[in-house]
Amino acid sequence: MVGVDQVLEKLSTVIDPDLKKDIVSMGMIKDLELNDGNLKFTLELTTPACPFNAEIEEDVRKAISQIEGIKNFDMSVTAKVMEGRSLDADMALSTVKNIIAVASGKGGVGKSTVALNLALALSQSGAKIGLLDADIYGPSIPLMLGLQKVALEVEDNKLQPAESHGIKVISFGFFGEQESQAAIYRGPIISGIVKQFLVDANWSNLDYLIVDLPPGTGDIPLTLAQTIPITGILVVTTPQDVASNVAVKAIGMFNKLNVPILGVVENMSYFICPSCNEKHYIFGEGGAKKISEKYNIPFVGEIPLNSGIMEGSDKGKPIILTDPNSPSAEAFRKSAKNVAAQCSILAAKLREEMQAEAAEPAPTS
Numbered sequence: 305m306v307g308v309d310q311v312l313e314k315l316s317t318v319i320d321p322d323l324k325k326d327i328v329s330m331g332m333i334k335d336l337e338l339n340d341g342n343l344k345f346t347l348e349l350t351t352p353a354c355p356f357n358a359e360i361e362e363d364v365r366k367a368i369s370q371i372e373g374i375k376n377f378d379m380s381v382t383a384k385v386m387e388g389r390s391l392d393a394d395m396a397l398s399t400v401k402n403i404i405a406v407a408s409g410k411g412g413v414g415k416s417t418v419a420l421n422l423a424l425a426l427s428q429s430g431a432k433i434g435l436l437d438a439d440i441y442g443p444s445i446p447l448m449l450g451l452q453k454v455a456l457e458v459e460d461n462k463l464q465p466a467e468s469h470g471i472k473v474i475s476f477g478f479f480g481e482q483e484s485q486a487a488i489y490r491g492p493i494i495s496g497i498v499k500q501f502l503v504d505a506n507w508s509n510l511d512y513l514i515v516d517l518p519p520g521t522g523d524i525p526l527t528l529a530q531t532i533p534i535t536g537i538l539v540v541t542t543p544q545d546v547a548s549n550v551a552v553k554a555i556g557m558f559n560k561l562n563v564p565i566l567g568v569v570e571n572m573s574y575f576i577c578p579s580c581n582e583k584h585y586i587f588g589e590g591g592a593k594k595i596s597e598k599y600n601i602p603f604v605g606e607i608p609l610n611s612g613i614m615e616g617s618d619k620g621k622p623i624i625l626t627d628p629n630s631p632s633a634e635a636f637r638k639s640a641k642n643v644a645a646q647c648s649i650l651a652a653k654l655r656e657e658m659q660a661e662a663a664e665p666a667p668t669s
């Protein structure tokens with residue numbers, strides 16, 4: 305006689321293509337009843353708007369059809385949008401007005417460069433800025449700021465961030481951990497460390513805290529994006545198809561997890577020829593703009609290729625400070641403004657939602 309365990313085991317072979325997790329461990333199977341081969345349950349999808357819903361439903365039907373002894377099968381399909389932000393009291397960071405998490409589907413696209421130069425550009429505009437390097441496997445912010453040997457102080461049980469060019473900075477790289485050692489840490493430990501950097505540090509009053517997330521669309525960046533109470537994600541991509549394809553995947557995941565996306569920025573977009581001063585779109589043109597149109601995500605800017613960016617980042621000299629009149633620095637400033645504008649839009653939307661919630665009559669029971 306077929307049992308519930310057998311049904312669940314079979315159902316756990318069905319994987320949500322976006323979340324890359326099986327539907328049983330994601331809690332999508334509800335109200336399961338099995339009596340004498342008559343099976344009934346509800347499939348609760350994570351959002352009604354997911355393009356994979358029909359595919360998941362079909363995979364479930366296929367899986368059930370492969371179980372011997374099921375005489376009748378009745379499935380209802382519903383959708384409940386997942387809670388994307390965890391805002392428990394100690395994580396609320398009430399002194400930080402906005403948290404912007406910088407993410408990329410692919411590694412090496414310039415996420416840290418963008419995070420750092422945005423932080424500096426926002427700081428130059430007069431905002432109070434913090435920069436948290438949450439890329440535990442490959443922290444590069446210390447090198448980019450020339451801050452390798454920093455011993456952070458602790459005051460009143462709070463970690464004091466380092467100060468550099470007017471911004472507050474914390475990086476795992478300050479703690480002298482070797483990458484090989486960091487590589488043994490698993491997702492939950494890393495989330496724990498990053499949470500500590502957020503909660504147990506004295507960020508004091510910040511207008512924007514920029515978080516450089518680890519690259520990729522794996523567990524760690526997704527978990528962090530969900531556990532940190534962020535304003536929104538800034539997605540960094542490059543014009544190459546591989547990078548934009550992975551950026552699209554990342555956007556799909558963040559959307560599905562209900563993590564707000566602030567916008568997309570394209571790095572290494574074009575090269576300005578020093579002799580003719582013309583823009584050359586070496587890797588193709590308009591990729592990130594197309595993504596922004598297709599997925600209805602604000603396009604916040606494009607940053608040109610510039611060898612000065614690379615040379616400066618190895619020497620702790622960010623381009624926005626060393627060559628403020630360069631087109632790259634100009635592009636970073638423009639993008640930073642757009643990002644700030646998008647933060648305001650999201651903050652206003654959030655306020656509206658909270659007001660609407662407060663105005664709702666209390667449920668009568």
Ligand SMILES: Nc1ncnc2c1ncn2[C@@H]1O[C@H](COP(=O)(O)OP(=O)(O)OP(=O)(O)O)[C@@H](O)[C@H]1O
Pocket residue numbers: 408410411412413414415416417418439442444519571572573607608609610611612613614615617618
């Ligand atoms: N617009 C640019 N022009 C020239 N070089 C750039 C540009 N943006 C970034 N770089 C260089 O490309 C390399 C990768 O950049 P960066 O470290 O910021 O990428 P990342 O996405 O953070 O990488 P990782 O995935 O390793 O964290 C660095 O050497 C950086 O200096």
Ligand SMILES: [Mg+2]
Pocket residue numbers: 415416417439442444
């Ligand atoms: Mg990086």
